[in-house]
Amino acid sequence: MATSLARPVMRSPALRMASRRLESTAASSKAAEAARGTASKAQQGLSRVTSAAGPAIAGAARGVGNALGKIGGRTGRLVALVERQTPFVVYYSKVGAEVAKLVFQGQKMSPPSLATFQNTYQTLWRSLRRGTLFPSPQNMLQQARSLSTAQLAAAGVVAAECLGFFTVGEMLGRFKIVGYRGQTAPHH
8 A cells, every 4th residue: 555655646746846956956066066176276277377477577577687787877876776775665664554554543543534635635726826825924923923822832842852852863873972973084
């Protein structure tokens, strides 16, 4: 009796649809595996190309550098100077960018909005075109006379800080507290 009931169930359209779905799922998984294999091979090929191109590009850059190094005269000296200074410029620009990022994060600063930026530079451009970028000497004198004592004190403190930082920088730069290193021979 169990076999007589199983035959109509096996022949039912619902069971046939389910078996087709399983077949299509198996086919799509095979296609996905094939696609993954192809992508893997493409990635390997790309990595081989980039690893081969890296030395080629570096060799071309060296060739250009060697050709520029053979140039004599002022141009050759200029090229040599630029080649010597490039690593320092790159290093210190990266250091400066990192310090600026730390300052921005520490002070919770954010760049100005686009509207503020546009407004500021439109005003600057208008004053430049009109010739009113720098005030007249009479206006500057009037503004200096109208400064309060608190503003003058704040300006004095800022000037003292700038002078102090400059002096400390000079001391560190010369490795001496007083005087410059110079020649002892008299000048004519």
